[in-house]
Amino acid sequence: MTQPLLRLTGLTKAYPGVVANSDVSFNINAGEVHALLGENGAGKSTLVKMIYGLVKPDTGSMALNDAPFAPPAPSAARQSGVAMVFQHFSLFEALNVAENIALGMENAPKQRDLAAKIKEVSHQYGLPLDPYMRVGDLSAGERQRVEIIRCLLQNPKLLIMDEPTSVLTPQEVEILFKTLRQLKSEGTAILYISHKLEEIRSLCDTATILRLGKKVATCTPADTSAKELAEMMVGETLHVPERAAGDFGDVLLNVQNLSLPAPSEFGTALKDVNFEVRAGEILGIGGVAGNGQDELLGALSGEVSSKNAVGLRGRDISKLGPQQRRALGVLAAPEERLGHAAVPDMSLTENALLSAAVRKDMMRSGFLHWGKAKDYAQEVIEAFDVRTPGPANAARSLSGGNLQKFVIGREVLQDPDVLIVNQPTWGVDAAAAAAIRQSLMDLAAKGAALIVISQDLDELMEISDHFAALNEGRLSAIRPVQGLSVEEIGLMMGGVHSGVEGAA
Amino acid sequence: MIRLEKRAQPSQFWTFATPFLAVIMTMIVGGIMFAALGSDPFEAIRTIFWDPLFSEQFAAYSRPQLLVKAGPLILIAIGLSLGFKAGIWNIGAEGQYIIGAICGAGMGLAFYPSESFVIFPLMILAGALGGWAWAMIPAVLKVRFGTNEILVSLMLVYVAENLLASVSSGLLKNPDGMGFPGSRNLQQYPAAANLEIFQSTGMHWGVLSAFIAVIFAYALLSRHMFGFQIRLAGEAPRAARFAGVRPSRIVFLCLGIAGALAGMAGMFEVAGPAGQITIDFNSGYGFTAIIVAFLGRLHPIGILFAGLLMALTYIGGELASLMLGIPSAAIQLFQGMLLFFLLATDVFINFRIRFSKREVV
Numbered sequence: 001m002t003q004p005l006l007r008l009t010g011l012t013k014a015y016p017g018v019v020a021n022s023d024v025s026f027n028i029n030a031g032e033v034h035a036l037l038g039e040n041g042a043g044k045s046t047l048v049k050m051i052y053g054l055v056k057p058d059t060g061s062m063a064l065n066d067a068p069f070a071p072p073a074p075s076a077a078r079q080s081g082v083a084m085v086f087q088h089f090s091l092f093e094a095l096n097v098a099e100n101i102a103l104g105m106e107n108a109p110k111q112r113d114l115a116a117k118i119k120e121v122s123h124q125y126g127l128p129l130d131p132y133m134r135v136g137d138l139s140a141g142e143r144q145r146v147e148i149i150r151c152l153l154q155n156p157k158l159l160i161m162d163e164p165t166s167v168l169t170p171q172e173v174e175i176l177f178k179t180l181r182q183l184k185s186e187g188t189a190i191l192y193i194s195h196k197l198e199e200i201r202s203l204c205d206t207a208t209i210l211r212l213g214k215k216v217a218t219c220t221p222a223d224t225s226a227k228e229l230a231e232m233m234v235g236e237t238l239h240v241p242e243r244a245a246g247d248f249g250d251v252l253l254n255v256q257n258l259s260l261p262a263p264s265e266f267g268t269a270l271k272d273v274n275f276e277v278r279a280g281e282i283l284g285i286g287g288v289a290g291n292g293q294d295e296l297l298g299a300l301s302g303e304v305s306s307k308n309a310v311g312l313r314g315r316d317i318s319k320l321g322p323q324q325r326r327a328l329g330v331l332a333a334p335e336e337r338l339g340h341a342a343v344p345d346m347s348l349t350e351n352a353l354l355s356a357a358v359r360k361d362m363m364r365s366g367f368l369h370w371g372k373a374k375d376y377a378q379e380v381i382e383a384f385d386v387r388t389p390g391p392a393n394a395a396r397s398l399s400g401g402n403l404q405k406f407v408i409g410r411e412v413l414q415d416p417d418v419l420i421v422n423q424p425t426w427g428v429d430a431a432a433a434a435a436i437r438q439s440l441m442d443l444a445a446k447g448a449a450l451i452v453i454s455q456d457l458d459e460l461m462e463i464s465d466h467f468a469a470l471n472e473g474r475l476s477a478i479r480p481v482q483g484l485s486v487e488e489i490g491l492m493m494g495g496v497h498s499g500v501e502g503a504a
Numbered sequence: 505m506i507r508l509e510k511r512a513q514p515s516q517f518w519t520f521a522t523p524f525l526a527v528i529m530t531m532i533v534g535g536i537m538f539a540a541l542g543s544d545p546f547e548a549i550r551t552i553f554w555d556p557l558f559s560e561q562f563a564a565y566s567r568p569q570l571l572v573k574a575g576p577l578i579l580i581a582i583g584l585s586l587g588f589k590a591g592i593w594n595i596g597a598e599g600q601y602i603i604g605a606i607c608g609a610g611m612g613l614a615f616y617p618s619e620s621f622v623i624f625p626l627m628i629l630a631g632a633l634g635g636w637a638w639a640m641i642p643a644v645l646k647v648r649f650g651t652n653e654i655l656v657s658l659m660l661v662y663v664a665e666n667l668l669a670s671v672s673s674g675l676l677k678n679p680d681g682m683g684f685p686g687s688r689n690l691q692q693y694p695a696a697a698n699l700e701i702f703q704s705t706g707m708h709w710g711v712l713s714a715f716i717a718v719i720f721a722y723a724l725l726s727r728h729m730f731g732f733q734i735r736l737a738g739e740a741p742r743a744a745r746f747a748g749v750r751p752s753r754i755v756f757l758c759l760g761i762a763g764a765l766a767g768m769a770g771m772f773e774v775a776g777p778a779g780q781i782t783i784d785f786n787s788g789y790g791f792t793a794i795i796v797a798f799l800g801r802l803h804p805i806g807i808l809f810a811g812l813l814m815a816l817t818y819i820g821g822e823l824a825s826l827m828l829g830i831p832s833a834a835i836q837l838f839q840g841m842l843l844f845f846l847l848a849t850d851v852f853i854n855f856r857i858r859f860s861k862r863e864v865v
Contacts, residue, residue: 303745323748334746343740345514353732354747366729397512 003066005030005189006051006158011060013046020046022213023060028158031187033180035200035221037233038210039401039429044193047210048160051191052084053077064157075106083151084160087427089143093136100135101150121152125179140167140289141176148179159183160191165199166426167289167455169493177203196458197226209233230430248465249279250313252449253300253330253418258309260299268292270299273475275468277418277449282440284464284481285453287493292473293422293453294335300420300451301325301332312418326358329417333407335426335453337400341407344396348388351395352377352410359414376413384409385435401428405436412439419443422453437463457489469493508855518852523799523806526845527813533845534838543828551827552820552838566819568706572777573818575711576601576769578811580793582717583765585802587758589725591738594759596642596657597766598790599664600635604767605774606671607634609687609781612696613676616688623695627771628709635767636760638664643759647752653759665786672781687781690774698776710772714811717765721804734758766790792818795843814839 004027013021021043028034038044049055051062053071062069064080071077074084091100098115102108109117115131122129127145135143144164151159161180165173180190180203194200200207201221209216209232216232254276262269270292277283287293298304302322310318312328320328334340342351353373357363362372377391384405388398395403408424424440425433441463444450453470454460460467461481468478469492476492531553535545556566580597587594608631615623642656671677673685680688690696701707725731736744737754745751769789778785796814800806821835 301746302748321748321750322746326748332746334742336742339740340742340746343736343743345739346735350732354736354743357729357747363729367727368729368732370727394513 004028005032005065006069007063007066008047008051009061009063011047011050011057011062013043013050013055013057019213021050021057021210024210024213024215025060026208026215026218028189028191030157030189031184032206033184033190033192033204035204035207036191036193036210037197037200037207037229039233039431042210042233042429043213044210045162046213048084048162048191048193051077051158052082052160078154078156081155081157082160083154083156083158085144085147085151085162085164087162087164087166089147091135091143091146094134096132096134097129097138097146098131100146101131101153104150105153117153118149121149125149125152125182126175127179141169141172144168144176152183156188158189158191160193162193163427164192165194165196169288170457170489172288173199197229200229201226233430248281249447251276251278252313253277253451254311254314255300255309256311258296258299258306260295260304260306263295263298263304268295268473270295271473273473275475275478277451279417279447279449280444281466282444282450282452282464283478284460284467285451285470285475286455286457286460286467286489287453287470289455291470293470295473296470297332297334297420297422297453300330301334302330323358326355326414330420331355331359331411331414331416331418332420333411333422333424335422337403337407338396342395342403345394347394348377348381348386348391348398348406349374351406352380352391356410356414376410380406380409380413383413384439385432400426401432404428405432408436408439412443415446416443416448418449418451420451420453423455424452425454425456425459433459467492505859507858508851509858510855511853514853515856518849519801522849522852523801523810523846525849526799526842529845529849530838530841534841537834537837538830541830541834543830548824548828548830551824552817552835554820555823556816556819562823566823568700568704569819570812570815571706571711572708573815574811575706575708575714576773576789577793577796577814578714578807579710579717579769579772580762580766580790581796581800581807581811582714582721582804583762584793585797585800585804585807586721586724586734587762588797589738589802590734590754590758591741592755592758593654594639594642594657594762595654595794596639596659596661596790597762597793598786598788599657599661600638600763600766601770601773601790602661602664602668602786603638603770604631604635605770605778605785606668606676606781607631607767608771609690609774610671610676612690612693612775613688615695616693619695621695624698624709624775627696627775628768631767631771632764633767635770636764638767639759639763640756643756647755653755657759661790668781668785669783672783672785676781678780685783689779691776691779696775698772708772708776710769710776713768713772715808718804718808721807725804730757766793792839795839798843799846814842817842 006028009025011021011024024047036044046055050057053074053076069080071080098111098118101118102114108114118129118131127149129142129145129149135146144167164176168176184190192204204221206218207221208218211233221229256274258270258273260270268291275283299306300310302320302325306318308316308318312330317325317328338344353362356376360372360376362369374391381388381391386402386406388402408421411419424436428436437459440450440452452460452464464481466478467481467484469476471493531549535549538548539545555562557563580601584594584597608627611630612623612627638660641660642653645651645656646653672687676687678686678688698708698710701712733744733749734754736747737749737751774781774785792814796807796810800810817839824830825832825835
């Protein structure tokens with residue numbers, strides 16, 4: 001293999017105020033799994049968008065099989081054999097698998113033929129999928145398979161995968177890796193974007209590391225330790241959180257027999273959830289996305305009221321709304337940053353007011369104190385190193401990681417007694433994730449009770465004292481984190497979703 | 505090749521500039537339309553925008569008319585804008601305006617011929633309550649059964665129009681009116697009349713209320729938690745719920761305020777410029793106020809100016825059809841263009857235009 005499949009030469013792309021990529025050059029060979037590593041804002045997304053034809057480079061060139069390659073649109077990229085699986089799926093929940101796949105095709109065959117083709121491909125690559133299942137009924141892992149099979153039907157030469165494992169159970173990750181290795185053996189090149197260093201070390205042949213838009217190095221991950229990789233990526237030594245093992249205090253939050261109907265056709269019903277959290281304790285709740293995480297957060301934050309199910313220091317608060325719970329010290333940070341935790345088109349000052357009005361005294365008999373809101377936004381920006389020109393900027397102008405720091409910081413700095421967070425470090429780079437985790441642990445050390453809902457098991461293992469998993473709205477037994485193995489966790493997470501092979 | 509590129513932040517400049525750009529584009533395209541209809545476009549535009557205010561011949565009559573027409577438009581549009589900001593689409597202000605007028609006039613006529621000073625304040629109250637009650641119908645149906653407030657409020661306009669026809673030839677018919685439909689003329693009943701506060705300025709109590717509403721709405725939206733909640737509900741419903749906003753409360757309050765203000769506008773109109781309840785009392789203020797609300801960017805100060813501008817096109821339009829024989833349909837089209845161009849130019853707020861040559865592959 002002397003001639004690379006895709007050659008990138010001096011790619012540069014600047015946006016107003018920021019250079020996303022600066023003179024990036026590397027090669028991807030056929031049959032190679034090539035990792036693209038970097039912090040948030042390092043320019044990974046922009047780079048793959050250029051390859052996929054979504055963004056045009058300012059300077060620099062690409063060559064596919066030695067022929068100049070400059071796709072004006074994703075359809076052109078697909079025709080040249082470049083396919084991409086996005087981190088956020090573009091699927092219609094109300095349509096079935098085959099219909100969804102047909103929608104993305106230029107000349108879609110008949111349903112029946114397509115279904116047969118889907119079955120064949122899914123079998124061939126060990127990705128079991130029923131073409132007639134409604135996408136709304138599928139787990140996140142299964143939805144990802146739909147996206148992968150959509151790509152595979154085009155016989156791609158290069159498959160780009162953007163953080164594919166962030167929504168998968170350990171078992172599903174194994175299945176995915178088997179598929180990727182099979183594709184590799186057939187000569188397909190894979191460009192694999194991830195934050196998870198161990199994953200990259202076990203799967204990828206080559207890794208290119210980006211930092212602040214520039215290529216730092218291309219190396220062989222198998223010969224490089226995770227620590228070295230992380231250091232190249234971050235440019236500074238990783239801050240590994242530590243916490244002193246302490247005794248827990250009184251029970252702050254207790255939940256008993258919490259059952260709630262599904263909020264919508266595609267939501268999950270909560271079924272008889274029971275747990276309690278003590279002062280100083282972090283309860284980690286794992287589980288595959290869509291198993292009741294959002295619903296649980298809503299019931300705890302007060303967005304959804306329940307009946308005699310949620311208690312704070314023995315007092316029933318299940319009928320109270322979010323503002324009343326905040327006044328009592330129960331705070332929450334939802335998973336969806338834009339549109340739930342923050343309003344995209346509003347400034348950071350306004351977004352600070354969103355959840356901090358009560359506790360930070362920004363309101364006098366209904367009238368708002370904007371000065372205090374602005375000061376508080378500034379305080380969060382400084383304390384959590386949120387990179388933005390200032391509190392007057394709109395939430396949507398921040399990168400995902402920076403907005404996440406703002407959202408978490410906004411809650412943490414209000415000194416809550418109980419804090420519930422969902423996916424605190426989703427899509428956040430390693431340095432920022434470590435800072436967020438450390439702030440959560442500091443909060444617990446000060447005597448707050450924390451509930452951390454996350455799909456990142458490493459994260460939960462690192463910071464929680466106790467662990468439980470959500471599966472189809474049910475909460476597993478709560479176990480101390482010490483001594484838990486990944487296999488046990490996998491079993492706690494249930495894994496009984498249709499089609500996951502190898503699960504008990 | 506022209507491309508649209510999304511801005512990182514909404515542009516401050518274009519937020520203010522688009523209304524002006526829309527007015528200019530309306531003048532240009534409207535001028536072409538007038539030319540096609542055989543009138544001199546420059547004269548037509550001048551007649552619409554300039555003559556009502558500054559011509560020696562007409563200004564004395566039309567300048568006070570500016571406030572008379574703008575008052576109800578602004579009052580209604582302020583109420584509507586709160587709902588529109590929250591994503592609640594009350595299209596039925598015209599109906600709430602009619603019911604407010606009926607209730608207000610009914611209250612006044614019930615006391616006829618008493619001269620008590622409480623009559624006028626009671627009429628204001630009755631008008632506001634009537635409009636509020638009419639708006640509560642779509643609100644309750646929406647919260648209780650999830651119906652679409654656009655359809656319900658719009659349909660209720662036609663119900664209100666039929667009620668208006670019924671009372672003007674029945675319940676509220678002038679007993680001394682020699683059988684003609686229509687109520688007593690409230691302007692000839694001093695205790696119930698909505699008189700000018702300053703002589704021949706057009707400034708009646710309804711116009712004053714509109715100005716007060718502008719100030720209140722401004723304070724509400726920029727300084728008060730409820731205004732913040734309205735904006736939250738409109739921009740990100742989930743985030744609003746996270747902030748503790750109860751959606752049903754927003755529905756009731758927004759529709760209620762809009763209904764009450766529209767009802768008041770109707771009452772001031774019937775007790776003032778119109779004088780009496782007649783079958784064709786309503787003249788479309790409730791619908792035009794929707795344009796005014798958007799033309800003013802749903803911002804209270806913007807609505808104030810948009811209401812004045814819209815009133816100007818009304819008066820100028822009448823003048824143009826009178827003096828130049830431009831059909832009234834063309835004038836309506838001209839007003840419609842204003843909204844059309846405003847919505848079209850809105851794209852500049854969130855996007856920038858990039859001209860780029862198609863690259864040679």
